[in-house]
Amino acid sequence: MTERYLILSDGTTYKGQAFGSPATTSGNIVFNTSVTGYQEIITDPIYHNQIIVFSTPTIGAVGVNHESYEAILPTAKGVVVREVAEVSTNRQRTLSLDQFLRFNNIPGISGIDTRQLVRKLRTHVGPLNASIVDVADEHAFDQLNATVLTNQQVAQVATPRPYANPGMGHNIVVIDFGLKSGILRELAVRGANVTVMPYLTSADAILNLDPDGIVLSSGPGDPRNLPVSVLTMIKTLETRIPMLGIGLGHELFALANDATIERLPVAHQGMNHPIREIITNRIMYAAQAEEFGVDRDSIDRNQLLITHIDLIDRSIQGLRHRDYPAFSVQFFPDAAPGPWEATQVFDDFIELTGTRGEQR
């Protein structure tokens, strides 16, 4: 059992035990309160450059399996937990969590008072950086404070070239801002013929593919750091083709329609907040991982309808264009991980493309 340290840019040091990779890494530290789904969370590209604190006391008991990858190569910077199960015993496992993290050069640290850490993070204003290190000396803190994290996360995780995920149904173009596999899985379940396009593709190039529908994928980071050309593309496409934005895609959809984005006082990552679908008053639960949100006051009600809100922090969870079949959700409807009731968003989307398709 090797001792390692988690150090925070506010000067705090935590002693714990190493697992996963022995690498030293730095990243932005966030906490997630989900009780299940650690593999999906760790492999989701939205955690690019981030150290994830799990509030659930034990992870690793079900190992790592084929069905739960959200990206082939995880790019999270670290995993912090109270207990890690040393051996995976789930029948679907291919690797233990420890092996998997080792393989992907991601360090983990266990034996941390994660409850205290979560309580600290929830009251800390603004992002906090952290490192997992061998020695928590002045040098380590200097290194941490000198670390400059990129604000071009999307560029680092999104696909540089198009690829197909063929199916026999509707022709769907997914624009990749850091796509997670859950979105492709849900489209595949519905038979869609998917083409994944890089986020810097022009609107014309996408229209040339004659899509029945367009998905703006989720992804990491601040949407305001993306080039304006992305917003122009969205603006052009939304008037022509049914559109669904998810996560970062939702934030970009809002920006393209003249709303503004703000950093949330405290990031929320978990799957236990009630989300109200306004039109039906229906309550549902979904996985959420949010550091940014749409500023409610900035929304032009003549352009956009607010369709969903989070009943805990009142954040905007869904928008819809008044004039075009285009809508977006802040939460993760692909349920990987997360409750399944939100997957209806994909049914809605496919039906939207379907009815349009017939009319054309």
Added chain:
Amino acid sequence: MTANENKQSAETDSSQSQRILVLGDSANDFGHETELDAAAYQTLSVLHRHNLDAVYLNDNPYSFTMDNPCGATVVMGDPTDLGTVRQVIESEHITTIIPVVGGRDAMRTIEELIAHDYLDDRHITVLGVPLTTVRLINNPALMNQTLRELNEPVIQSQVASSTSAAFDLAREIGFPVIVKSVAPRGEGDRVLAESADQLDDALTEAFARSRTNQVIVDQSIVGLKEVSFEVLRDARGTELLLGALEDMDPVGIHAADSIEITPIQTLTDREYQKLRQAAFRVARRLRVVGLMHIQFALDPVHDNYFVMKVDPYYDRVSSLLARASGYPIALVAANVMLGVSLAEVKLPSGFAKRTALIEPVLDHVVVRLPVFSFDEVQRRGITVDRQLTTVQKSVGATLGIGRSVEEAVLKALRAAHYHNRDFAFNALAKLSDNDLIQQLIHPHDNRIMLLLEAIRRGYQSDELAELTQMDEFYFHKLRNVYELEVSVAEHPGDVDWLHRAKYYGFSDGLIAQLWQTNADAVMNQAHSAGIIPTFKTLEPTAGEFSEAVPSFYSTYELENESTPQSGDVALVVTTGAFRLGDGAAGEYVMTTVVSELHQQGIKTVVISNNPNALSLIPQLGDKQYLEPQEISDVLAIIELEHPKWIFVPGNRLKLIGALRLRHENVIVINKDKAPKSAQDGDQYLTRVVFHTSKIGVADPQEIAQTAVAHDRQTLKASEQGVPGIAAEPGAMRQSGYYQTLFSALSGHSRMVTTALPFTTLALLNKGTGINWVRLLVRALLDKTTTADRQHLEQGAFKTTTTDDVAMIDVASRLDLRWHPSLPLQGVQFKLGAKLQVPFPRQFVIKG
């Protein structure tokens, strides 16, 4: 909201003529501790807040709710007796019935009322569960058909009306099969039959217990993973998941006898969400408005599951999850049942967001360990069948809460054993290898210790997983415990290992065993090394929000969240896990103590580890610790809370002794540790109960004068010139209630004086309509009222009504469950009792 559901939901604002009958829980029994009483109390408090007119019907002598009905009318009578229920409905002009705090018996009562068209004829509505669903719950065949319509996988299962038809089914399905009664009398049992002989026996029993003379023969799914989900659904159809738990033991051991753990550890997100979705679908189909517990058997290898059981009412799982998460399940469910939507329900002010819609998530591990009282019987030279099966054998349970599975398991184990000597790592060292294997395959009540012993003898995790069909994950956890044990033993006096041991839940006593020293020495060393417990809040958001829930557990980490209260504090150690006998009575008495202290403006701190404990109802006291009750646990809390008084039930001799050495104000709520009167059958006919407010030896004369009550026989005896009471002086050490027992055999000459059993104290309260427990607490605090003095001086026997209130013990079918070598008779083997009155009548308790 549907038209149908509209009808079920109470109109809270137009309640003028509405009168709600809440069916009580009646006698305690296997699988029925005080959780229903606790739910009833909270439900009545919600009805009261909605200004609804309620009637509570019960005959449980240990019912706290009967004494404290929150403004409802209490009727003393049998809620499981159809005649009584009808009588009460008519005399009290009932318009609405709430059955969900009366357990399965209440569901059966409703079904019988439906069968007689009684409810329709009188336009009586039932809250919580639609009538069609009540029928389903009581009829597994109908339930299976409904689930099949939903495309929910159910176990292959068919009804048989004769032994030969049942054998036909068994031949078709193939052994092993599970046999259950259709519409059983009492709790429905599932009996596993692996051979023709076993099937014969199972059928005889099942046919005899079926009210329709039918049985169900099920495909056996023994060995699959057993998990439970608890759903809350409102009348508008909003659903949320309150929590889920996993049984360490596979299907084949009754869930209440299984070691249960929450949050779920060994399911993937996909499996978890699939079952969550299924739970919602079933709740929707059954149109539940309130709680629903659904139990699944999961077959991870074939990515498949079966619905095993659906309980749309309060049970041990709702109680456990409320304790585990701090989410006020009973309060929210009661509101929902009345038609308030989940979006409208407001949580108590301590909750940061106050919305009932947040799904609880935990950042701690909770283990529920069943407690079997086999040893209590074996000590009398009676052997019992200790093998765990589909029939519940446990009589109680403890909770262990920690930040790791290891810590939670060890704390639950410690809570289950009052004495370290019962819980030593080498407890099973003498077991033969053959017995060990036999018990691995056919588990007994001691299986954590057995598994540790197996690991000690070199069994590998995969071998154990195959033998026991438990998830390998748990063997890795137990291996950690074993390895830690070895390392700690190798490093006596080493502070680092001491810290690590405490971090994973080892008690001072256990470490002392390993270091061959005494617990005090370990405690002192830990203390001086600054290894002290930190208390963390049991709240439902895993730290995301600042929740002021005054409920805590200990662990050894960085941050302590529990701060001392201002003002006078009383620490109350309540009953803990139930054993055979008067657990419910003890919990009733101790809860009354807590309630009275709270009402007297004293800050109360309760220590309990019983998931079903009445004393853990949040609004009754100020603060709760869900902890084991060993001396070190209690001392750690004393150190933080600085209580002025410590209240302890009288049977905790060792704890009382240890506490008295360290605290001047230890008050024993006295009870006889074994109720002798009944133990010796009819030998003692006469009983005089008396009270003394003096600590020390009471003068026999004074005792006679302060007698507060006695029963019919005493009355007769005193007419004949008895009693000439002379107590055994040493018996009365402090203020409390005592009894002198006279022998019936030798002309009332042989006497013995003991503390009063909790069971008798409970009867005394219910029989006289005076709350003697509250009176005692006030006396102890020097807050005796004029009324109290009058009650004492008059001697309540002059006005007592005990003549027409009798207490009858209820047979728990212990023989059928435990198969003892000799019949088990006597009150100490009884789990529950009923009050018997000639006719149902209103009950009000004074004080």
Added chain:
Amino acid sequence: MAKEVVDAMAMQRALTRITYEIIERNRGISNLVLIGVKTRGVFLAHRIATRLHQLEDTVVPVGELDVSEYRDDVSVNIPVSKDAISNLTAPITDKKVVLVDDVLYTGRTIRAAMDAIMDLGRPNSINLAVLVDRGHRELPIRADFVGKNIPTAQNEHIRVSVEEVDQRDSVEIVTADEATK
């Protein structure tokens, strides 16, 4: 055998989608009037109105229309009556009318409904929203908003159940002899 083709959840979603499409098509909901065709169309119209209210905080008037008197395939033709639209206080002249029905089949019911509406006033436009389009049109009528297209055989029937009167939401295909039962 009745076969469920749309369950409660799917029906809810279809109505939600239709509501959004009505907003989209009409560039907002001012000037809108919903008219439900009796019996089930009325409940569906009310559900759409509730959705519009939740979303836009605006009350859209809902009218009810009983067209059995207008049907040209019903042997006895009763003279046109202005009572046909009940429960509609708002005038329909110059309004955008959305006619709501449960099933679109031959088109004769809708034609009758349009006749009735035209008798009552001169709306700006009439759109048609149906939960199910089962095909077999006999008139040149097309729905603007369709919940679900369900191609059916002539001897099949579509049974729409709504919570308000049938205690459940569903769309089923039933065979002819079962439907007459």
